[in-house]
Amino acid sequence: MLRTLFFLLLILGAQRSVADDGYRLWLKYDLLPDAAQRKAYQQAAQFVAVEGTSSPVLQSAVKELQLGLKGLLGQTVSVTAGAAKKQGGILLRVTSSANVTANDRSAKLNKEGYRVFSEKGNIVVAGPTDAAVLYGTFALLRQLQTQQPLTNLALTSSPKIEYRMLNHWDNPNGTVERGYAGSSIWKWYELPELLDPRYLDYARANASIGINGVVINNVNASARYLTPEYLRKVAALASVFRRYGIRVYLSVFWAAPKTLGGLATSDPLDPNVRRWWTDKTNEIYKTIPDFGGFLVKANSEGEPGPQDYGRNHAEGANMLAEALGQHDGIVMWRAFVYKANSNGDRFKEAYEEFKPLDGKFATKALVQVKNGPIDFMAREPFHPLFGAMPSTPLVLEVQLTQEYLGFATHMVYLGPLIKECLETDTYAKGKGSTVAKVVDGSVDNHQISGIAGVANIGSDRNWTGHPMGQANWYAYGRLAWDHTLSSAVIAKEWTRMTLTNEPKAVTTITNMMVKSRDIYVRYTMPLGLHHIMGQSIHYGPEPWLAKSARPDWTAVYYHKADSIGLGFDRTAKGSNALSLYKPEVQQAWGNPQTCPLNYLLWFHHVPWKQQLSTGRTLWNELCYRYYTGADSVTWMQQQWTQVKPAIDPALHADVAARLQTQRKEAIWWRDACVLYFQTYAKQPIPAPFAPPERSLEAVKQIVDIYQMR
């Protein structure tokens, strides 16, 4: 018997020696190492009881508990129905807010909010809806994963934003626009018959961080998703997501009434067009009863839109809102528009097009605004539309996929980027009118609120290419749920769930993560430089880019280097984009002497020899940041080496190799930028830094290779 056991152990052990491939994300559920703690948890989680009527969403909660407890504790838990008659279990309770019996009744729950608390020897996960209980379940499991005590539990949380969206830029041919983690996870040729098991794990991951809506297709949209053929496929996906409280949305191709409907026009005021959209929307809801609504990129970067017919964005959005009619759905209309160099500063374009439309949008229409005015740079000032459209709910759009952030080989934790935007004060209604409070609706008392993250996931086994990229998906979801969380706390939470619970390693990794975005900024676009990356694919440095199909697709348009200095003058002497902000913001950023250095070149053309608040001249500070930024990657490498004993070997090796690439490319960026800007500054690389060992011409060739046929 013992021999057989040993033998089996050997076999099973062999199976288990497979390296951690990252597929499980933060829902890793490996056996907790501390036997005493495991025992305590085991005693508190002997069974799961669904009080009242079960449902597919509650079943998902039950399954997750079974999976999690089996993995974390090695404990198979039984499932019972109805109120528990014994102690030591987990009770799932859907109940109207008033009936939640908890010690702490202070916080009122909204429909997705949960309370997890101890009651008569059991743990109760309670909330007003099935989804709320599911979210509470994941919160409970997170307690175990991060090894928190279960005694006197009192977790209470309600999401601050209603529509917490993940936007996929996935194309029907399986590619992902700006995707760096393989192909699309949607297998259109296999749907609807085959449901890839990955769809379920995708839904689990999203639900675990509170995401409740997914736009499955690129904003540069195909009309095919609106055909019955594809709606059946979309419905199959929806059938999986529904069980996790997630609704499906579609990006809309504006010309669909023409290309698909055979109409002569797509004019939103044309009655036939309006009827077509109404009929189409009804058809969608017949196929997908909990369909979420539409996302629209119109009259932007060549996409058709209402302006093709002399109509404005509001008229377009309102037509779709009307088509949604009594259905429970919304329209998210993107403000990412910029006419070719219309007024000499792309920064102002969206504001000028949308600000006058404030108050003209239908109730179901939200305007979706990127965090910054240009396009997902590593650091941007907040978009001037935030706080400027009080009558319109604004959806904040952030980008998780690292289009401008080194693709999938640079470690750039985005918690700090998202937080920086959320916490900045717009002064829209006086001090404290942060972007977060504009977005969650509290500044302007909106009944509806939304936030969107552009997904960084693809078919790569580990979902995000860079293993640390998973943290960006995670952090986005957590912040979408509660924007008051600190990005460091989220980083810590993610690290403990995903990488290790070893305290020193957690601290080291969290510290790396929190600093990583500033490091990236330093070695790529410090001091407020922006949009100086390689053209089209946005890979590597190309500050010398001076010719493109449009002037605002070049680099020189943005950095404006000349013999005098560097930076885009957006004060009244320049494009005056600064005037789009409230006076307090103008005051903070308007004076080159006092403007925070992180935003300096966003708003000012600064002489090379100008002394900055650091005591260094602009040129010297620029070099200082490029050099210390690149050196910081070496520091990251050292940090990562230190945590090696605490990390799965395969995963550690993977990240270590990516850090090597990051180091190589940081030096590439540094060399390219200091050599190029030196041709204007005409000053030496300041001590103690050594001039690049290669020529500007040599560096230029690298980016050309990646553009080459």
Add this chain to the structure above:
Amino acid sequence: MLRTLFFLLLILGAQRSVADDGYRLWLKYDLLPDAAQRKAYQQAAQFVAVEGTSSPVLQSAVKELQLGLKGLLGQTVSVTAGAAKKQGGILLRVTSSANVTANDRSAKLNKEGYRVFSEKGNIVVAGPTDAAVLYGTFALLRQLQTQQPLTNLALTSSPKIEYRMLNHWDNPNGTVERGYAGSSIWKWYELPELLDPRYLDYARANASIGINGVVINNVNASARYLTPEYLRKVAALASVFRRYGIRVYLSVFWAAPKTLGGLATSDPLDPNVRRWWTDKTNEIYKTIPDFGGFLVKANSEGEPGPQDYGRNHAEGANMLAEALGQHDGIVMWRAFVYKANSNGDRFKEAYEEFKPLDGKFATKALVQVKNGPIDFMAREPFHPLFGAMPSTPLVLEVQLTQEYLGFATHMVYLGPLIKECLETDTYAKGKGSTVAKVVDGSVDNHQISGIAGVANIGSDRNWTGHPMGQANWYAYGRLAWDHTLSSAVIAKEWTRMTLTNEPKAVTTITNMMVKSRDIYVRYTMPLGLHHIMGQSIHYGPEPWLAKSARPDWTAVYYHKADSIGLGFDRTAKGSNALSLYKPEVQQAWGNPQTCPLNYLLWFHHVPWKQQLSTGRTLWNELCYRYYTGADSVTWMQQQWTQVKPAIDPALHADVAARLQTQRKEAIWWRDACVLYFQTYAKQPIPAPFAPPERSLEAVKQIVDIYQMR
């Protein structure tokens, strides 16, 4: 103690319950179920000894044995160096052919050939090179996987073809041209620093079936692979492949001397161009000492080539051969060329361009010819160039990716397709001059021979999208090694290694596989119909396609349906393409009364009411095949249901769902084709078949959806 063990078992068992995701391919190495057999194997494989000097390739063999024996037998084997002093082990022996001590010395081994035999109580894996021993090792493991006896072992095998290539159509942006299994497995932005563990498993899989060369990039090639930046990346891949006897090759962009080298021309007779290629080739060999050579698509489908400068294909190929100089490398020059409707029949174009060049190619240049004259249709007559260029070694190119075969949702086992081509007699030097013997060089006494399969793999977890697609990769490799193997035997072998060893299930699955390609032909393009699929993406039926950028990209160009009949007259009364074959072949296919029905419409325009050898009229036979073909998918579904108990549940469900899609699409093909051809035949669907339940217009709309923006 026992309690701890049980506990650990529970945990490990939980880990192991993960469904089979197909990643391990046919190298599955699950514990063999028969304890007695396992014991016998265990006794015969207690240790591994490398006789003589070890090497990276031999280390790969050792590692594979360790992995395989641990998995299959639960046995950890020790590794010793030098000649074995005990019995019951596996000896790896690199030795010149004469010194192979085996009972059977009849077969002479070539440099990659192996012998596996019993000697003094040990199993000897012997061959003249490290690679030969590696191949023998995989052959030995295959014995265990397929549960064959190890007593009196006498496996002797030498590859019949020297260059056994896998051609990737992978693009630098990560897409795969005609790929249906996710994105490219090559991660260019991560290389050379990060070596995805998948590269190693890819090499293992290839080596296990004898593939010894891989062209890693699309024939529509980017010049960037020739830059130092990318050569470092390619070298990193080569460093992994080298350990498995695999060499790296590159597809070449003909205009590289201009776009990359800055020359004014790419004329192959220009001295500067020649010097550029020589220098570049030397640079490549400096980076990758065992570089394999070049694959070229030139003057084909818009690609540049020597004809741009009035030079012919041989002049182009010979320039590259000269550049290879003393290096051990070859040029594979593709014959897939067809000028736009130059003479009214694309069938003849490659022949007419290349046949006159026979004898003009340098020793190191091979001409790579697709199996058929058009483009990887589900059934084509063999390419007339086979047997027509006696002075030139011809590489046979087959397509494993299912561009024209239903993408990744149709089960189409390609063993029979490849075998059909290989076994067809060209009569080039009298009876018996099969395509296989032309390709392996035996007909014309070539010293060099090659075969190429266009890869069907991508980043999907299971490599090929359709789990059964793995069998096509496998079968290609096995046939490239030994074209005399039967496709049924290969199917059986693959099934046992990959799916199940349960005898009845093996028989059922093998039977399905062997019939699957004929079934696909029946419901898509029976009786010799060809090229009637959806345009551009080649998905679904579009026999009505009459307009395209080129006439030979339409469907009507090929099927020539009219009120009289159907099919392309390629006899002397028509395009006379038949005259490109030897008289014996012309005789076999030239008479519509006796032409095999599988090739009928390839060569003849047959009246709708013509009675065929089956007793049915052409129209009735056409309908018969479409209907019974579609019904056969139902039969496949039934067969698959029967084997359910013997197959991993997740894998079974996956294939079952794909069969549903296949069934749906088979009916789509059937309905589209019978309804469309009926507009010419003007006859009813014959009893007992029921007319389609939808209109031709309705069917047409489906393919349009998949072409839609």
